[in-house]
Amino acid sequence: RWLAAMDACGVELAGQLAARDPEQPLPWSFIELPVSGKFLRAQLSRAEAGQNVADCADGTCLGCGVDEPDNCRLLSSLPDGTGQGSDEPADTPLAKGILPTVENTDGRDVWRMRYARRGLLRFVGHLDNSRNLEFMLRRSRLPVVHSAGYNARMRLHFSPALPLGVESEAEYLDFELLPVAETAVRRTLEAASKDMAGFGIIELQKLPPGVTRRAMAPAIAACTWSADIPFSLLAAEVDPAEKVEQLRRQRIEQGGFIERRDKKGRPKIVKLADALAQLTVSSDSGHLKLHFDLNLQGPDSERPDRFLGWLLELDGESLARCRIVKVSARLPQAAFVVT
Structure with missing residues (x-):
């Protein structure tokens, strides 16, 4: 499908995979980076020559072109007034250069952040989003607790x-x-995420003392979704809202289930009668506004785009013109927080 998409857009695969002239604008040159192009070209030459490429993490500045303390942890930690300094309490392992782990720290607090992903951030995949959040926490320089062992990682749980x-x-x-x-905590995280377009912290709370986390993703049973559907996608002589109501009744009469195949190609039947029964429809400025609930767990879980495509008889191109938003999640705290 990627090859077909590139062909349809007139993108020449061989040209995209060919070696590039470092002196010419690169496809990602529109991204503003504090690191200079001269430094990156020098690093490329060293790598191609098989030379060791140094890392400034040991405290040695490599002159990469970054001159703002906000963009460089080394500059921000200098005590000569060139940076902002560190905000960590003096008695924390992080302030002493020790990575906080479950083995060397006591009195840890569990924090829960509710955040939004809007605009172009909807095109960022789950793994990339997880890495973005990890980088945000690293930029914040907050004393995040890590796992123990050789490859210590931040102890994070995602929806x-x-x-x-x-x-x-x-x-x-x-x-x-x-x-x-x-x-x-909130002030620091908002500062660390200020350049993450489409990201917004909605709520941040510290959970009660003494809790132990369980995996969050399996605990969220269902979500409420909204969808803005342009009238033009519903070719009908009747009112668009009435058209949706007709389709809803038709799906219920047919049993209210989707027949499709799972990720391994096996036939699967997903029952959506409850979602159809709870569906609400309203009209606003040339758009239909749909609200519906879908299960996230169990045999009757379904994606919102697949549900809309089945209900409204829309293909993938038409669904791409719809704005789908997760409005809320059923978050039973007791399901994954144990006192």
């Missing part, structure tokens, strides 16, 4: 993967911190 192309007002992230003032 279920969001379908590509779908926005959300109800994404969740659980993370653990050493004790930090509550007001400072």
Whole structure:
């Protein structure tokens, strides 16, 4: 499908995979990076020559072109006034250069963040979004607790993967911190995420003391979705809202289920009678507004785009013109937080 899409858009595969002239504009040159192109070209030459490429993590500045403390952890930690300094309490392992892990820290706090993914951020996949959040926490320099062992990672729990192309007002992230003032946590995270277009912190709370986390994704049983459907997608002589009502009744009369194949190609029947029964429809400025609930767990779980395509008889190209948003998630706290 990728080859067909590239062919339809007139993109020449061989040209895209060929070696590029570093002196010419690159496909990603429109991204503003604080690192200079001269430094990147020098690093490329060293790598091609098989030379070791240094890492400034050991405290040695490589002169990459970054001159703003906000963009460089090394500059921000200098005590000579060139940076902002560190905000960590002096008695935390992070302030001493020690990575906080479950083995060397006590008194950890569990934080839960509800955040939004809007606009172009809907085209970022789940794994890339997870990495973005991890980078955000690293930029914040908050004392995030890591797992123990050789490959220590941040102890993060994410809400279920969001379908590509779908926005959300109800994404969740659980993370653990050493004790930090509550007001400072939100202020620091908002500063660290200011350049993440489409990202917004909606709610941030510290969970009660003594809780132990369980996996969040399996605990969220269902979500509420909204969809803006342009009238033009519903070719009908009747009112668009009435057209949707007719399709809903028709699907219910047919049994209210989708017949499709799962990821392994096996036939699967998904019952959606409850989603059809709870569906609400309203009209606004040339668009239909649909609200519906879908299960995220069990045999009757379904994606919102697939549900809309089945209900409204829309293909993938038409669905791409619809704005689908996750409005809320059923978040039974007791299901994954144990006192």
